[in-house]
Amino acid sequence: MTGGQHVLEVEGLKAGYGGVEVLRGIDLAVGPGEIVAVLGSNGVGKTTLNKVLSGVLPARAGQITFEGRRLDGVDAAAIVEAGLIQVPEGRKIFPNLDIQENLELGSYRRARKNRARNLERVYETFPRLRERRTQAAGTLSGGEQQMLAIGRGMMAEPRLLILDEPSLGLSPLLVEEMFTLIRRLNADGMPIMLVEQNVVQSLEIASRAYIVENGLVTMSGNAAEIAADPELRRAYLGL
Template identity: 65%
Template structure:
């Protein structure tokens, strides 16, 4: 579904990603793990066409995405739920959700809204509430729900557990797993390695702009070197 080869990317003259290879197949949760500053958000921004890579290829469903606008990428079904939620605080929950179908999914807006309400019942209770007055966990649900309104074929999620309480983190990972079991492919960027590896099918570890480890998530979770040097176990 998604094929990334030799991706080099950064900002200005600063190269952050130095040749990334990555694949996501249909129906998978693929995790990209790394500490702050290793390039996870840079990867997301280039996949979503918010920036243009320095080199390499990005292919989605067999089509080259490099050079397309972010709107064209969304139209093809690759949807990005950004770090920090990026909701519209002065709009209602319903208005935020409806904006998710502005580019893609508009004909099925009502059906998609019903699906989001089924996944996130708390949002249904707050449809008229201003999004900025909700808790951090509810805002993260709203950001994911807005992404689902676009009928994604691949959903990129950037640090969905960031800033949440331990209880809400557990709930968030369970919701991600549920969405995947319904058939949605997910590329999950996270610092929370243990819980991410527990739900992912495969994973990549990024350090210093390179993929240093990759494989089945269950195997990586058991790897002695990874547990010692990265997970601190």
């Protein structure tokens, strides 16, 4: 695996908090145009991985290569400017600002000159947001807030979009809608790293997947093959 073939490549990544090592040598890669699922139950290190990739938490060892450029040790603002964009778990919208203001903040560091064009693209993707663009973001439903968070990420013209638990807290119907949307964004050519606890639906839309347990990748490969793996079915699906 060379950085040239991949949008994102992570090798031997270690990180943690204080004396606790959470990531114990993670290896993963996302190629052009792929949806790659990073799956695991709560507390296995998925959020820590995202914090390191976004520059919020320093790596203790290993390297991160994004479009051929080393990003470990680079600050969060420069990572956004490079086009590695995250939609964080819990949405992290600004509740007192309206929808349009939240979206415009997505282009604060990157793609500012294309703001009007990208805003139109987001509104085409999410007609509900256009209808309510002057509404305070905090008054939206959970599903609408998730749309807003993804729309805000799209405003930065991501070279890679990392979605952290996008289905969390949504009704089954909205979860279905969310996964359909992720597939549609990817069909337009956007590589996506999908970090999820929802193993079944993530594997349905991903091309490849990594299963993380206790800070290490314990299984990786073609998503359909992983979905059929008896060990995974036993561990995650109770089958």
